[in-house]
Amino acid sequence: MKYTQATMNKLEDILGESSYVVRYERGTFQSGWCLLEARKVVVLNKFLNVEGRINILMEIIPQLNIDFDKLTHESQKLYEAVVKKSEIVIE
Secondary structure (H helix, E strand, O other): OOOOHHHHHHHHHHHHHOOOEEEEEOOOOOOOEEEEHHHOEEEEEOOOOHHHHHHHHHHHHHHOOOOHHHOOHHHHHHHHHHHHHHHHHHO
16 A cells, blocks of 8 residues: 555545544644544544554554445445455454
8 A cells, every 4th residue: 555645535535434534633642543432533643744644544444433335436445455454464
């Protein structure tokens, strides 16, 4: 997976299509992100570079309750790739 703005936008689209809001804020995030599940808000440290943001989105997405049927075909393929990659890391 390429670490580009376009890739980051596609990962954000997966969240947006599942009714999550992605916000970039500054704060004292130890891990670079914060998740407000009750409000479906993902908050990322705004000082992260694109590569850092992509890595964090790829870490967060498999943990969320994503409605696969709401995703576009392109987002479904990317979502499956992200989940598969996270399963490889866990094993």
